[in-house]
Every structure is written in C-alpha cells, then in structure tokens.
Amino acid sequence: MTRWRPARLVETREETPTARTLVFDVPGWPGHLPGQHLDVRLTADDGYTARRSYSLATAEGVELTVQRLDDGEVSPYLTEVMEPGDRLEVRGPVGGWFVWRHADPAPVLLVAGGAGIVPLMAMIRARRAAGVSTPFHLVYSLRSPEQLFYADELAKADPGVEITLIHTRVRGSRLNAADLPGPGADCFVCGPTGFVEAAADLLVDLGHDPARIKTERFGASS
Numbered sequence: 001m002t003r004w005r006p007a008r009l010v011e012t013r014e015e016t017p018t019a020r021t022l023v024f025d026v027p028g029w030p031g032h033l034p035g036q037h038l039d040v041r042l043t044a045d046d047g048y049t050a051r052r053s054y055s056l057a058t059a060e061g062v063e064l065t066v067q068r069l070d071d072g073e074v075s076p077y078l079t080e081v082m083e084p085g086d087r088l089e090v091r092g093p094v095g096g097w098f099v100w101r102h103a104d105p106a107p108v109l110l111v112a113g114g115a116g117i118v119p120l121m122a123m124i125r126a127r128r129a130a131g132v133s134t135p136f137h138l139v140y141s142l143r144s145p146e147q148l149f150y151a152d153e154l155a156k157a158d159p160g161v162e163i164t165l166i167h168t169r170v171r172g173s174r175l176n177a178a179d180l181p182g183p184g185a186d187c188f189v190c191g192p193t194g195f196v197e198a199a200a201d202l203l204v205d206l207g208h209d210p211a212r213i214k215t216e217r218f219g220a221s222s
C-alpha cells in the first residue's frame with residue numbers, strides 16, 4: 001500500500017448547496033488514471049482518526065467533490081469546515097479496474113447516480129484533455145436540478161459527448177430501462193450501492209455484456 005502524504009487545501013468551489021469541490025496540493029503525488037480514488041485521513045487533536053474514500057474528479061490533479069451527508073462524520077467537515085491552507089492526509093491512488101484509458105477506442109456509456117458522477121467526470125475531462133473523439137454517453141440520475149454537479153462544464157458539452165439528465169424526484173420515478181441505450185459500449189456505473197446494483201441489472205437486461213460493465217459503489221444507498 002502506498003504511504004500517507006500530507007495534503008494542503010488550496011481552493012474550493014461550491015457545486016451545489018450541499019456539495020463542494022476541494023483542490024489539494026500533494027507534494028510527491030504519483031499521478032493517477034481517471035476513475036481511481038484515494039483515501040483521506042483526518043486526525044483530531046486527541047489522536048482520533050477517521051478515514052474515507054473519495055474519487056478523483058480529474059486526472060490532472062488532486063481534486064475531490066464531496067456530497068455532504070447531514071449525519072455524516074467526515075463529509076460535513078470537508079464541505080463546511082475545512083478552509084484553504086488546512087491540511088489532511090491522503091493515500092493513493094487506489095483502484096486499477098474502474099479506469100478509462102484514452103487509447104481505448106470503444107464507445108463509452110457512463111451511468112451516474114448522485115455523487116457517482118465524480119469519477120465519471122474525470123473520464124470526460126480526460127477525454128477532452130487527450131483530444132480524442134471516442135463516443136461518450138453520460139446518463140446522470142439525480143434527485144432534482146439543484147443537485148447537479150459541474151453544471152457549467154456539462155452545459156458546454158464536448159462534441160461527441162451525449163448527456164442525458166434524469167431528475168428522479170421531479171419526474172417521480174427512478175432510473176429505468178428506457179433511460180439507457182442498448183449494448184455496444186464499455187459501461188462505467190457509479191453511485192450509491194443500491195443505484196449501482198439496479199443500473200447494472202438494467203444494463204444486463206438490455207443485453208449489455210456483463211464483462212463490459214464496470215461498477216464503483218460509494219456505500220449506503222440514498
């Protein structure tokens with residue numbers, strides 16, 4: 001396992017009323033691929049520590065986007081308390097399976113539930129940075145329009161990146177088969193555990209090859 005490294009917060013951006021992006025300076029960070037995550041460690045004055053995993057939001061630097069859970073231990077600190085100049089520790093990158101490589105020409109289907117957009121956004125950003133034209137389709141399921149992460153950037157949609165937004169609370173139903181395209185793409189599905197399992201089942205029912213469906217579970221279902 002890689003070692004813990006000190007990370008200094010250099011910039012924050014509010015994404016929604018309950019989520020923010022945090023940009024860190026991490027001396028010696030080895031770099032990472034789009035889709036990978038890192039572990040964060042917070043240490044209190046009395047030595048108590050808390051660790052959580054967070055996806056990297058871009059392949060270019062150490063940037064996280066954290067959704068605040070009101071009853072959470074770590075996410076309220078990251079989204080509301082931490083200020084530029086403050087430090088924590090990170091370890092990574094972690095995960096070699098849930099990654100997209102820009103040299104791979106296969107069309108890509110990204111399926112995000114809520115904060116599950118984060119590693120998928122890293123893939124969209126890596127596609128742009130590499131200047132490749134691999135067809136991408138993002139299906140992003142969120143409760144309501146005010147929960148949208150990266151709104152300005154997604155509104156500018158890169159050529160060849162199709163975006164389907166599903167506002168589940170507004171329309172009164174969850175992701176269903178009609179929201180998803182048929183087989184032929186490499187699929188990356190990310191979000192709360194319940195969302196990921198339901199979306200992966202829908203993809204298989206639609207005829208997608210299970211070997212081409214990669215999943216990343218964030219934990220409890222929302």
Ligand SMILES: Cc1cc2nc3c(=O)[nH]c(=O)nc-3n(C[C@H](O)[C@H](O)[C@H](O)COP(=O)(O)OP(=O)(O)OC[C@H]3O[C@@H](n4cnc5c(N)ncnc54)[C@H](O)[C@@H]3O)c2cc1C
Binds near residue numbers: 216
């Ligand atoms: C590989 C990986 C990548 C992740 N990437 C991100 C990311 O990019 N952005 C992000 O915001 N989160 C991400 N998470 C989730 C993150 O690790 C934490 O679980 C989350 O921030 C909650 O931590 P907390 O300490 O605030 O809540 P906790 O104190 O751990 O939990 C508080 C309450 O919320 C419930 N809960 C815990 N986790 C979740 C969850 N993920 N969804 C819904 N309810 C939950 C718990 O059951 C509990 O009731 C990722 C998780 C994994 C495993």
